[in-house]
Amino acid sequence: MAKRTGAEGDAWTGYANDLAANLRRLRHEAGLSQEDVAYRSGLTRYTYQKYEKGESKPGAPANPTIRTLLAMSQALGVSLMDILPAKIPDLRLR
Numbered sequence: 001m002a003k004r005t006g007a008e009g010d011a012w013t014g015y016a017n018d019l020a021a022n023l024r025r026l027r028h029e030a031g032l033s034q035e036d037v038a039y040r041s042g043l044t045r046y047t048y049q050k051y052e053k054g055e056s057k058p059g060a061p062a063n064p065t066i067r068t069l070l071a072m073s074q075a076l077g078v079s080l081m082d083i084l085p086a087k088i089p090d091l092r093l094r
Helices: 006-030 034-041 045-053 066-076
Strands: 055-057
Touching (some): 006 034, 006 045, 034 045, 034 066, 045 066
C-alpha cells in the first residue's frame, strides 16, 4: 500500500491516534496490563504496544486487521464499536 499523503494521510493518522486512545482507556477501565491484552488477543506485547501508540511501525499510522480488532475487543470485554473512533475519515479519495 502506498503511503498516504496530504489530507487523507492526516485523517488516517488522526483516526489511528483516536483508536490508540480508545485502546488505552478501555484497557485501563478493564484493569488489564498491555501484556494481558496482548496475550488474550494472540498478539505480541510489542505489537499491542504499537497499536496503543497509534502506529504500526515508526512513522506509519496503525492499520490493524479486522481479526486483530475483534480479538482486542474480546480481550477487553467490549464491542468492536467501543474500540473504533466515532468519527470515521473519508477514505474514498485516493
